[in-house]
Amino acid sequence: MNDDLLTRRLSYERGMLDEGTVSADPFAQFDAWLSEALAMPGIVEPNAMSLATVGDEGRPSSRIVLLRQWDGRGFVFYTNYESRKGGELAHRPAAALLFWWGALERQIRIEGRVERVDNAESDAYFATRPRGHRLSAWASPQSRVVSGKDALEAAMAEAEARFAGDVPRPPHWGGYRVVPDRFEFWQGRPNRVHDRVAYERVADGWTIARLAP
Known part of the structure; x- marks a missing residue:
């Protein structure tokens, strides 16, 4: 084992994030950051995201999936409905997503309920594969x-x-949409005083707050 990799200390200095200047709409903020990740050389599959679900006994599991579509309704990925993740989502239709872009020293966390996309949307995407x-x-x-x-x-x-x-398209294969009620944008900063800005959904929009690192 290379102990240097486990003990080295990075100083994050590429950017900053302020709750007073972020977009009032978390989807717009996501779009801005994803666009930068897509344009950043060296980031392999910037649409890769960790998907966390919970099983019947409250045991969490996570895996990397690919974001295929997103809009103001939520974030869509595709899979086998009879897979482990599909079974867990059938019992507990909620999930957490995590994007990590090390080259930008950024991560985005998204949480919300999960719903299946309609058959027409799944058919249209399947036809492009x-x-x-x-x-x-x-x-x-x-x-x-x-x-x-x-x-x-x-x-x-x-x-x-x-x-x-x-x-x-097989009847057991299709899309899920994560419908967010919470976002968190994280920007690495020096001395581990990282910038964390959280959005929470409320009846008339979104609240915005800074979190301690």
Whole structure:
């Protein structure tokens, strides 16, 4: 183990964030930061986000998924409804998202309820996926134990033979939308006095407050 990686201390000095000058709309603030991340060389898949869900026994789990769509309604990702995350969301339809952009020394946390997107929206997105990705949505029993890689390759071959032409969206695959009621924008600062600005949804809009680092 390289102990230097565990003990080194970085000084975050790339930017600052002030609750008095951020956008009044957290979606606009998100758009501004995502645009900078998309334009920043060296950030691989800036739309990658950690998705945290909770199981029946209150046990949390997290994984990286990709943000595929977003607007004022919320943030959309796609997956197998019968996966572990799908099962957890069926029982507890709430989630937390986390974006981390180290090159910008920034993170964004988003929390809210979760709903499925409608079938037309899922169909439209599925149609844009490469053929192999569409076939794997049929072939992979996501999150379940399989006998080995050969079983997955056989399932892919079966899907290829079954869908010689168009590959329709499986009924067990589609989108979820996280509908936020809380955002937190974090900007790294020197001496660990980081800037943290939180938005909370209220009846007539959003409150904005600074949090201690």
